[in-house]
Amino acid sequence: MKDDAERERAHAIFDPIAEEYLTRDGVDIGAMFGSEGLRIRGKVFAFVGFAGGLVVKIPATRADEVEAAGTGHRMEMRGRPAKEWVVVPTSSPEAWAPLMAEAFAFVDEITP
Template sequence: MKDEAAQQRAHAIFDPIARPYLGRPDVDIGPMFGSEGLRVRGKVFAFVGHRGSLVVKVPEERADEIVASGVAERMEMRGRAMREWLVVGPGAAAEWQPLTAEAFAYVDEITP
């Protein structure tokens, strides 16, 4: 279920973080999990989820560390935790920029 107010608050945090990426070669915005996300060569690395949280893709080992630190939770789809996808709430907004940077670097590296 989409929370419009939470999404607006999240976009107020995320959009200024996202803007510089859109000036980079091979980066655009496209569909992901019913939302729109930042993509590099067609692969999404960060987006605002339906409940107003940041969702990022990082290596599984790094995701384990971030979850253990309490900054994020694993994204779940149909009751299954996604290995490389994290949900970072607005309470950890200070982490959104560095995690978006990590996600970009990771997806940029693994995407031909």
């Protein structure tokens, strides 16, 4: 139940920002880690995590900075921190739009 409420809060922040991206060429919604996320040319760059919170793909060095600043933490997959995936909680909504922009630019650049 707690996760449901947190996902609802996350979508209240995420969805309006996502709408802006969906007007761009090559951007759509697709499956990622049991959720739906924003994709550029088929590669996910941002989504709401299963437990709520924004999950974005950014360069590893930038992920280090986000983690060091306390804005977010590395997403864990199979008990190990992911190098380029960061989770930002709903308690930091002001960070969401800028990090989604960074994630979009990063994945756009590395996706053919």
